Amino acid sequence: MTFHFESWLQQGSGRAENALEGALDSAQVVPQRLHEAMRYAAQGGGKRIRPLLVFAAGELGNSDPAMLNAAAAAIEMIHAYSLVHDDLPCMDDDDLRRGRPTVHKAFDEATALLVGDALQTKAFAVLAEAQGPAEMRLQMIGELAGASGSRGMAGGQAIDLESVGRKLDLTVLKQMHAMKTGALLTCAVRLGGIAAQLDSAKMTHLTQYSTALGLAFQVVDDVLDATADSQTLGKTAGKDAADDKPTYVTLMGLDYAQKQAKELQAEALASLACFGPEADALRALAKLVVERKN
């Protein structure tokens, strides 16, 4: 049977929205404004790449759909929290995200701070309260905390902050991106693999896939920031150069960055060689990440 990525993608995106919708508190719950702002932050569209990676990796084994949904909602909440805090005036000071006002613009700064805080908390609550084996949920919580904390995403942010206006070499830039963006993308794939109860050899291949994918994702981000317009991007374009931030493009040039993205895509695909057609969704996602326009 041929794999139809378009219909898989449509179904997966809908499933991600439903998982989030089911996990978020209603805007009727006190404090209403905070819950409304949390929904605004988490439900503002976005590509749902992380939930899609959870679902795709989950197809490599006999995963419990409820565990995949919990993992998808949890990791997307972590991603959403990080965007809300990154957009704050003391960080990137962005007014626009996915074509809409950022949370601190639509609400206020203090609320945006709390929205990020509470979305992070909720991510762990979702996994703690999911239906499924205790050991599996704990492993997922541990992976998610490791990927998003001071040695992962938040740590990458800290390195990013220190790098503004400084000369970074490619090694440090890669390390920063591996932590800032890569760790959570890898985590998404691994959460799916954990739900699928893969053996450690297969988990290693998955991690190789997602490491290459994560780096490709960031390289493409840098390329888009330099080449796309704000409307296509749904956020302010050209910010990296304006902020004097080191990126793949500013450091290595546009041609190199575009070539590098292609190479990383090939590396990601090669890591999936041990899997059969059950990995077709992961393969298609690697293509999507590199060839996206926003």
Add this chain to the structure above:
Amino acid sequence: MTFHFESWLQQGSGRAENALEGALDSAQVVPQRLHEAMRYAAQGGGKRIRPLLVFAAGELGNSDPAMLNAAAAAIEMIHAYSLVHDDLPCMDDDDLRRGRPTVHKAFDEATALLVGDALQTKAFAVLAEAQGPAEMRLQMIGELAGASGSRGMAGGQAIDLESVGRKLDLTVLKQMHAMKTGALLTCAVRLGGIAAQLDSAKMTHLTQYSTALGLAFQVVDDVLDATADSQTLGKTAGKDAADDKPTYVTLMGLDYAQKQAKELQAEALASLACFGPEADALRALAKLVVERKN
């Protein structure tokens, strides 16, 4: 045998410091500045009331010391993260905390934001990685997330924000404090009770104890803000009145607040009637919370 609270307190405080020290990343770990700032935030003294409550409640049964240490470190990290974010300019805008510059003053705003974020993450990581039964760790993670998220501490903060300059009645004020401060104090006691594997009747008594204690804690905070000087307090005194914040004191007067604190203390002690001398540390802590000078 008579219970010697002073030596219990000294031992418990040292144990709390050790548990935190063992759980925090070294300032040698990349990114160093972030880890240094996380340590600054978590190790700035403080009364360690929450870890002490974990230890005290843990004495009601045959608790695994390692689980109590993990719970103590985790809940104090959540508390520390909340202080760092509360002190930020967009929230309370405080320069002084426990007699030292707040994190955004000693480092910078962006770093303080990440410190709070990463301390929260670390709290869940500590419980996920602790040695102990999976079900127990999951239950603790669920309790901690519930107490600190949008229906607990962060939600109380949101209500607090909305209340500045507004008339609040006593019911809403109590609800706000129950979420903002009470939920995490109750959680501390319950984490100890979970480690002690108490039955549900005893857990209910513990929850009654800690609900009264939590409210008493906040009433005393309001009294101290109105009566103590900044040096004794280790933070800016008189801020509530200056910020036009509704408090027990501004709403009900100093006499009422002081009487209320005593009544809540009596209520907390009455809830422990079903326990013998094994609850003496909890009893002494109820006294300490109400009679503290800072």
